[in-house]
Amino acid sequence: MKVSTLRMALLIMISIGGVNGCGGSGSSNTNDKSVSPTTPLAPETSQGITWEPGVFEGASNFAGRCATPRSGVDPFTGASYPDVEGSAFEEKMWMRSWTNNTYLWYDEVDDNNPADFTVASYFAQLKTNGVTPSGSAKDNFHFSQSTDEYNTLAQTGVTASYGFSWEFISSVPPRQLLVRYTEPNSPAALAGVPRGASLLRVNNVDFVNNNTQEGVDALNQALFPSQSGETAVFEFALIDGSTLNVTLTSQDIVVSPVQNVTVIDGAAGKTGYFQFNxxxxxxxxxLIASFNTFIDENITELVIDLRYNGGGLLALASQLSYMVAGPNQTNNMAFETLQFNDKHPEVDPITGVEIQPTPFYQYEIDYAAGLLTNTLLPSVSLTKLYVITTGTTCSASEAVINALRGINLEVVQIGTPTCGKPYGxxxxxxxxxxYFSIQFQGVNEKGFGDYADGFIPSSSPSFEYEVPGCIVPDDFSHALGDVNEGMLFAALAHASTGACPATTLAGNAFERAAGQHKDGLSIKRPDALKSSIFLQNKILVPINAPK
Known part of the structure; x- marks a missing residue:
């Protein structure tokens, strides 16, 4: 496959760490208090623009017409902001027309009067109310974020934080919040807070049982700092029964996407492992450094730990897949082909470029310039890959699984079902x-992309979305990368014997307390946080061949 018109491919996913990140009730948006019309609203200046049900002007007629226009130069692009004086009504009319043109399920969106909503609540209901075969929300990935915050996180990987990655077992009393891992050199890491630590109190507020609005507000403010320099006192219960008290000050944390790179000697030979977040x-x-290590060590097996990886750049997912499979298995094969709504069967409605398959990128990419370079990526050229997954394994991570299975590379899934997001x-x-609004579905070389309820590990797969492997619950009693950690242990055992360890075969171990409905005031969940941009969503940008 030639790469002269290489396009797309940045798949950023959102999944900061909530359990059941892809779940949802599928209830109507108009019954959701967060998106209900606010009546009456203050009169808006619409400059003669009116809403007519079923009639949609081009989105360009309203683009950049803002109630509060920005001025000056965008620090990320160097270009002047395009904003001009407008109104909130025009902002809503823009998102209405934009949705009708590009949203994957545009014909399932209720055409409500924009004047009955705030800007935020109007966008929130511009999505389908449909459900998946399992009854989960069809679109559980619809959100917006401050452009400045998005650009900072997307382009630099920097966010204000204490350095925790949280696992939400229950967000309502009795709450349970565990530490998944800490970012290297972050305040949390330097304080020695270990994986599996369970939060008891924050700033002397009872995290587990407090059910007052004042308490919940205080917990939210302390847990999720909006900027660097915020200080909070945490009390944790540790695995050994002891408690740990630490005082932490938030910093601008640089996310370390690749951690715990190691080569493990075992019965199956040399096995490469890394945690990819x-x-x-x-x-x-x-990734390049990790694969060069694996090549130097001559590994025969590879385990990629994607259990907390919500997604990201689709181009990078393509590169990773190439580094696993190598040139012979990926030559002239499609990593993923995008399918937009029925208004755009042949041309990408965003770029205006003819829809073509995204290849397995075998070269390094200059992401700042959106250019494919001439520097070849390393590859281990394996015919089998072990992936560790949970319900927060989304989007780009799932695209890797789907793409490699599309070229008949053997994928073995260890853990619990993925979140189910073939969209972007x-x-x-x-x-x-x-604004992030679902615009396409991705399919692999075989044309498969129907895994809206996730990829599911199975000892005897019957459906395409079932992947050979072992159901194993997340093990918070061991550090990630420890050969005794439950999921990694199962992967190594399977690589050695070809079968799942007997202890992993017990019923639905992945159905945990998080799936139970409880009463009480809830603290913020990760999918509600602006900093959770990298969890459950594919994001595309053009990638061009070198000139």
Missing amino acids: TFIRTAQSE FYPTDNCGTT
């Missing part, structure tokens, strides 16, 4: 807010 552009060099979008800025 997010597909951001800074991961490219770390182009983040689109208007008036200082970046």
Whole structure:
């Protein structure tokens, strides 16, 4: 496959760490208090523009017409902001027309009067109310974020944080919040907070049982800092029964997407392992270094730990897949082909480019310039890959699984079902807010992309979305990368024997307390946080061949 018109491919996913990140009730948006019309609203200046049900003007007629226009130069692009004086009504009319043109399920969106909603609540209901075969929300990935915050995180991997990655077992009393891992050299890591630590109190507020609004507000404010320099006191219960008290000050944390790179000697030979947390552009060099290590060590098996990887750059997912499979298995094969709504069967509605398959990228990419370079990537050229997954394994991570299975590379799945997101979008800025609205579905070389309820490990697969492997619950009693950690242990055992360890075969171990409905005030969940951009969503940008 030639790469002269290489396009797309940045798949950023959102999954900061919530359990059941792909779940949802499928209830109507108009019954959701967060998106219900606010009546009456203050009169808006619409400059003669009116809403007519079923009639949609081009989105360009409203683009950049803002109630509060920005001025000056965008620090990330160097270009002047396109905003001009407008109104909130025009902002809503833009998102209405943009949705009708590009949203994958545009014909399932209720055409409600924009005047009955705030800007935020109007966008929130511009999505389908449909459900998947399992009854989960069909579109559980619809969100917006401040453009400045999105650009900072997407382009630099920097976010204000204490350095925790949280596992939400229950967000309502009795709450349970565990530490998945800490970012290297972060305040949490330097304080020695270990994986599996369970939060008891924050700033002397009872995290587990407090059910007052004042308490919940205090917990939210302390747990999720909006900027660096915020200080909070945490009390944890540790695995051994002891408690740990630490005082932490938030910092601008640089996300380390690749961690715990190691080569394990065992019965199956040399097995490479690494924890991969997010597909951001800074991961490219770390992945290259990791695979060069694996080549030098002459590994025969590879385990990629994607259990907390919500996604990211689709181009990087393609590169990773190439580094696993190598040139012979990927030559002239499609990594993924995008399918847009029925208004756009042949041309990408965002770029205006003819829809063509995204190849397995075998070269390094200059992500700042969106250019494919002439530097060949390393590859281990394996015919089998072990992936460790949970319900927060989304989007780009799932695209890797789907793409490699599409070229008949053997994928063995260890863990619990993935989140189920074969969809993606182009983040689109208007008036200082970046909107994320599902615009396409990706399919592999075989044309398969129907895994809306996730990839499911199975000892006897019967459906395409079932992947050979072992159901294993997440093990918080061991550090990630420890050969005794439950999921990695199962992967190594399977690589050695070809079968799942007997202890992993017990019923639905992945159905945990998080799936139970409880009463009480809930703290913020990861999918509600602006900093959770990298968890469950594909994001595309053009990638061009070198000139």
